[in-house]
Structures are given as C-alpha cells and as structure tokens.
Amino acid sequence: MEGIINSESYHIIMPNRDYQEERRDYDSPGLSKTQLQTSPFMQFTQWMEAALASTNQDATAMSVTTVDSTGQPHNRIVLLKESTANGFIFYTHYDSDKGHEILENDKASLLFFWPELDRQVRIEGHLVKVSQETSQAYFASRPRDSQIAALSSIQSKEVASRKALEETFARNAEKYSDQEVPHPAHWGGYCLIPNKFEFWQGRPNRLHDRFTYTPTENEQIWSIKRLSP
Numbered sequence: 001m002e003g004i005i006n007s008e009s010y011h012i013i014m015p016n017r018d019y020q021e022e023r024r025d026y027d028s029p030g031l032s033k034t035q036l037q038t039s040p041f042m043q044f045t046q047w048m049e050a051a052l053a054s055t056n057q058d059a060t061a062m063s064v065t066t067v068d069s070t071g072q073p074h075n076r077i078v079l080l081k082e083s084t085a086n087g088f089i090f091y092t093h094y095d096s097d098k099g100h101e102i103l104e105n106d107k108a109s110l111l112f113f114w115p116e117l118d119r120q121v122r123i124e125g126h127l128v129k130v131s132q133e134t135s136q137a138y139f140a141s142r143p144r145d146s147q148i149a150a151l152s153s154i155q156s157k158e159v160a161s162r163k164a165l166e167e168t169f170a171r172n173a174e175k176y177s178d179q180e181v182p183h184p185a186h187w188g189g190y191c192l193i194p195n196k197f198e199f200w201q202g203r204p205n206r207l208h209d210r211f212t213y214t215p216t217e218n219e220q221i222w223s224i225k226r227l228s229p
Contacts, residue, residue: 026202028118031209033224040197040213040222044083044121047199051114063111064090064192066101066127074101080112081138087193088123089130091138093155095186102127102190110192118202125194135188140180147181148172198227 037043051059058079065075074097082089088110092098102108110123139147152168159165176182197213208229213222 025204026118026206026208027204028202030203031199031201031211033211033226036199036211036224038222038224040194040199041083041085043199043213044123044197047114047117047119047121048083048112051112051117051119054116055114056116059114061112062088062090063113064098065109065111066098067105067107068097068101069104074098075111080110081189084191087125087191089134089189089191091135091187091189093150093153093187094129096155098156108192120198120200122196122198122200123192123194124196125192127190127192130189130191132188136183138189139183139187144181145173148176150187151181151184197222203229 037046048059060080061077062080063075064078065073067073076098078090078092080088080090106126106128108125108127110121112119112121114120139150142150148169152165152172172181195215199211199213201209203209206229210227210229212225212227214225215221216223
C-alpha cells in the first residue's frame, strides 16, 4: 500500500512522483547594488514593508533553523515579532526541541520567502534570550486564548490525544477565568543577532540577483557583495 511504513524493514514504501515540470519564470524588476541600503537592517525593513503591503497573509513568517548535538539541522516556521537595531525577535517555549538545541548550539539562521515579490532574505547569526521583562510585556499583549495555550502546551513533548490537550486548555481557562493569565517561566523570546544577510531577487532565466552583507572591522559598516546565482 502506498505511503505505508513496513515495520519489519523500516523502509518507507511510497509512490514515485515527477515534479520536474512544476516551474515558473520570474519576471520581477532587477536589483542592483546602487539600489541597496548601506545597512542590511534598513534593507530588510524596506523589503518587509513591501511584503506586508503585497502579501495576503503571514508576511512575517520565517523559517528558523537550529542544529542539534548530532549535527542534524531542524527548521520550523515561526512569526517574527520585532526587528531591532540588535536583531530579530521571536517567541517560543524554552523547553521545546528548538530550545534544547539552542542551549547546545546558539548558531541559527532565518529565512523569509515572499513569493508574490519573488524575494527571499537569509539571515545568519546566533540566538540569545531576550530579557524576562520583554517576554512578559509581549505575553501580556497576546490574545487571552493564546496566553492560555502557551500555559497549557508542553511544546514538542508527546501528548496522549487532542482531547487531552483541549482538556488542559479548558482547565486553565477555568482556573484563570477571573484573573490575569500568568506568564509561564518556560515561555519567552529569542533574538537572532546577525552576522550575515543575503537578499535574493528572482529574475528571468534563473539569473537571480543575490547580494550579501557581512560586517567589517568597523561595526558600523557592512561589506556588500554580489553573488552568482
């Protein structure tokens, strides 16, 4: 049967599928070095504002890649919540798989993809926890049900059933029905402090425009280079 795991051999039996004809061309305007901001943070802000204006939803969605102790990369989609002069902030469960991976190796990367604009941004660096005050302030701003969900979920751990998860949520909703939902100590923010940016603009015939920013000895100046696609 297609898509079934053979429990004896542990080989995945799955159908062959050909996706070679799934392609499109990119006809977006080009990107030149003279168009770029001298600061990658300013360039990112410019592109993010364009994405927010052009994308139907989730323009702030980004893939966060971390690496575990065996060297295995892991990625997942989260939402960017703040960009600052220091880096890029998202919130999660500190005891999740990603939280344990970050404890072992704080190096990480972000990837934004905006297909409506034929653009990608890659950002590499290391992750640090934001202050408890920052996490508490953001937690307090979340919708109440999202607060209860954060309190109820032991992220990445096995749960017996959907029903069990919903029952925990219901118990916490009842428990805090007449009071503020407390900020869980296991939940908070990380900031990726970047040491490399890449801005990618899709172009016809796969001759894409790619530019990297890397810091120079003068921390206020970034080196900008064009890469071959």
